[in-house]
Amino acid sequence: MIPEELLTTFQDTLFRGNYNLLLGSGLSLDSKNEDGEFLRSSEKLRLHLCQITDAPESTTLQRVYALLNSQQKEQEIVKPYNKCVPGTSIQNVPHYIWRRLFTFNVDDVIENLYRSSTIAKQSIKPINYNYPLEPTPKANELQAIHLHGWVGEPHQEFVFSHTEYARVMRELNPWTYMLAEILATEPFIISGTSLNEGDLEYYLSTRNATTPRRDRGPSLLVEPYPTIVTKKDCERFGLILVTATFGDFMQWLRTQFPTPPTISELIIPNVDSLFEVQPKNAEWLRFFSDFEIVTPKNISTPSKPVPFLYGRSPEWADLDTHIDIEREDNSKLKKIVDKCFAYDIMEKIIIVLDEPGTGKSTSLRRIAHDFAMAGIPVFSTKTLSRIDKDIAIKCLSNLKAKRVLILVDGFADHVDQIFEIMKDDNVAEKIVVLAAERNYRKPYIDLVLSQVGVKAYYLSNLSQTECQQLINQYQRYGLIANSDALRKPDQFAMKIRKDPVAIAICRILNDFRPLDEIIESLWLEAHEDDRLAFLTVALAQYCYWAGVRYSLLQKIMGPNCSIRRMFSKDVPLRLTQHATENDFVVALHPVVGLKTLQRSSKKDTAEYLFNVFCGLAIGIAPHVNRNAIRNRTPEARLSSRVLDADKVVRPFLGSFAEKLYDNIQSAWAWNSRYWEQRALLVSENDIDTALQYARHAVAIENHPFTLTTLGKVLLLKMEKSDVGRESKFLEALDVLSEAIRLETYGARISVHPFSVLFEGVVRYLELSGSAIPFRQRQIIKEHMTDAEFRFKYDSGIISALSRLDEIF
Structure with a gap:
């Protein structure tokens, strides 16, 4: 049924659970309702509704549905499509693992199939079209998204009429947006619907033969009676036509691939011997969805260049082949980790902090690989969302080993969960955390870990010996084009000694030219669309270490710009998949991404970069809601950085910064952080407009963050004008005290409202010279006592408390 040459990639994608399903009414025709009647097709339903409403027989389903009153909708739609018994054509669906299931059907056939099936590998989770967008589920859960409504939610409107369909589209429904986005790039099996249906045409409008990913299996249209138009459409949309009924196709699938892996086989490694008490299977699934165990090997070096040599972050296979160079920093870090294991010291978290391109990820992985080779269990975080801290504590505390290393790259995104995990005594006594993060995230890490002892480490510049190792490695693979460098490697090693390792590699690959010259030449050689896509990825990667989701990037760029082409070797500004999460795209050479971004902010292309900011901010908006923010999804994390006024927007956009917030307001006005950042x-x-924005943020969400921002702006207002200075100070004190009070209900207490408050108290006394009322003075002293106890490792707080002690 599938061409022989595509079977291998099809099987790999199927077995990894990467196929999505898009199903229409044709799949339910052999299913029955609770009265034992076969479900009507959309055409038979249309004719029946015309008959009972006296509408002309030619009336469309959308128009005749609009004629029904509420009682008729209950009798003709809800009851006949409820409590259905699944037919034979879909019985084999639960035998395989699917990424998501989208359906145009309003019946509950799929739900009842999974609930009654004895072969189901996933649990079903029905989602109506008007539900908020939810994060990508764990592999053991299948989201069944009903795009036209569902009888399980009969009080919600069905999307049959043109009016309802237009309303859903106008409101930028997140599920319809998601389907249109992922249908362009991700593998789908489509059946039970024709390609010329109005809404399916909308979803396919973002797809053509060049948008699907090359690293996934083909998308299929399963259609028993294709016309010449159907065949032409399949060519246009890059679909493989399978001429069969869906039931026959699934039976062929069951015969051809009878034993697909289970969820446990996909996710859980063989680690029975590591645990004192074996966790339950469900607990293991959740733990190994967040972490991977490092299983090192010693393999001979490859004979051909691998992406790592071109600047990509290392995969574990790269460490297995020892294709990286030996760095003195690695030995120093290993000694620090050994010391943490050997002695009962407070500093159990070691963070490698540095600029992008200094080799943090490679050093971390090399050290982890070496410890794993020595028999110490090493777990590396792999989730891009929130770590399940309760499951992590339960599994880590059950480990037999007394020494366990936890690896966390992109530490800022998991710092609060690691903090909670380390608070458990059973875990803290056996684990050491080795982490890496970019320098500019340090203030946030300090805010979270102000109550914890942390060891910060900064990588050294490459030594002469290390530079020569690097040149020798690239010479071995024939990647040096400069003849003088081949004859005098020691002299050329001197040229790159002061460069971070990523810049050194970039210069080696580009004839040892200065980096700015390399960046300029790559920019000038690149196609216009490639520049826009590359800058979008570079901005996303600057804000969020994992970059941007492949399907989202393709959606932002549109169907006329093929993202997959930018993975080719002959493209100047190359992209690649993230080393540990292949749904995400990063710059092949991260330092080229960063320098290109910086170049665009300084040259006459600032307006060009402004368009990149707008495209990314608006593109991720449908993926972010309060649920996504709570779950710390990648898009929620990315949005919080893209909107950051002080660290991202103002530094890169300058005079265009305020215009950005104006342009994206319709997409983000619901979000309190948007108004916080506008205020700042x-x-x-x-300052008056800033105060309005800050108050609006609090009105949207009474949260410690919004209250802290309001307190900060009130204190700025207090500084700028002596009119009402005391009232502004006292209001700021109340607001910041409320922020601190609300913080106590959370898992941790942030230092930020304390530091803003203490600085404000000092400034108020300096400016006014008047005493603070007794009651407010007592409140401040209580906060000082609290801060001294909670933040004894925070030098900024200790300094502020010393100043306040002198004043009081």
């Missing part, structure tokens, strides 16, 4: 952006020049 305009606070220098328009």
Whole structure:
């Protein structure tokens, strides 16, 4: 049924659970309702509704549905499509693992199939079209998204009429947006619907033969009676036509691939011997969805260049082949980790902090690989969302080993969960955390870990010996084009000694030219669309270490710009998949991404970069809601950084910064952080408007973050004008005290409202010279006592407390 040459990639994608299903009414025709009647097809339903409403027989389903009253909708739609018994054509669906299931059907056939099936590998989770967008589920859960409504939610409107369909589209429904986005790039099996249906045409409008990913299996249209138009459409949309009924196709699938892996086989490694008490299977699934165990090997070096040599972050296979160079920093870090294991010391978290391109990820992975080779269990975080801390504590505390290493790259995104995990005594006594993060995230890490002892480590510049190792490695693979460098490697090693390792590699690959010259030449050689896509990825990667989701990037760029082409070797500004999460795209050479981003902010292309910011901010908006923010999904994390006025927007956009917030307001006005950042952006020049924005953020969400921002802006207002200075100070004290009070209900207490408050108290006393009322003075002293106890490792707080002690 599938061409022979595609079977291998099809099987690999199927067995990894990467196929999505898009199903229409044709799949339910052999299913029955609770009265034992076969379900009507959409055409038979249309004719029946015309008959009972006296509408002309030619009336479309959308128009005749609009004629029904509420009682008729209950009798003709809800009851006949409820409590269905699944037919034979879909019985084999639960035998395989699917990424998501989208359906145009309103019946409950799929739900009842999974609930009654004895071969189901996933649990079903029905989702109506008007539900908020949910994160990508764990592999053991299958989301069944009903795009036209569902009888399980009969009080919600069905999307049959043109009016309802237009309303859903106009409101940018997140599930319809998601389907249109992922249908362009991800593998789908489509059946039970024709390609010329209006809504399916909308979803396919973002797809053509060049948008699907090359690293996944083909997308299929399963259709028993294709026309010449159907065949032409399949060519246009890059679909493989399977001429069969869906039931016959699934039976062929069951015969051809009878034993697909279970969820446990996909996710859980063989680690029975590591645990004192074996966790339950469900607990293991959740733990190994968040972590992977490092299983090192010693393999001979490859004969051909691998992506790592071109600047990509290392995969574990790269460490197995020892294709990286030996760095003195690695030995120093290993000694620090050994010391943490050997002695009962407070500093159990070691963070390698540095700029992008210094080799943090490679050093971390090399050290982890070497410890694993020595027999110490090493677990590396792999989830891009929130770590399940309760499951992590339960599994880690059950480990037999007394020494366990936890590896966390992109530490800022998991710092609060690691903090909670380390608070458990059974875990803390046996684990050491080795982490890496970019320098500019340090203030946030300090805020979270202000109550914890942390060891910060900064990588050294490459030594002469290390530079020569690097040149020798690239010479071995024939990647040096400069003849002088081949004859005098020691002299050329001197040229790259002061460069971070990523810049050194970039220069080796580009004839040892200065980096700025390399960046300029790559930019000038690149196609216009490639520049836009590359800058979008570079901005996303700067804000969020994992970059941007492949399907989202393709959606932002549109169907006329093929993202997959930018993975080719002949493209100047190359992209690649993230080393540990292949749904995400990063710059092949991260330092080229960063330098290109910086170049665009300084040259006459600032307006060009402004369009990149707008495209990314608006593109991720449908993926972010309060549920996504709570779950720390990748898009939620990315959005919080893209909107950051002080660290991202103002530094890169300059005079275009305020215009950005104006342009994206319709997509983000619901979000309190959006108004916080607008307040901070305009606070220098328009403090009154800033105060309005900060109050609006609190009105949207009474949260410690919004209250802290309001307190900060009130204190700025207090500084700028002596009119009402005391009232502004006292209001700021109340607001910040409320932020601190709300913090106590959370898992951790942030230092930020304390530091803003203490600085504000000092400034108020300096400016006014008047005493603080007794009651407020007592409140401040209580906060000082609290801060001294909670943040004894925070030098900033200790310094502020010393100043306040002198004043009081």
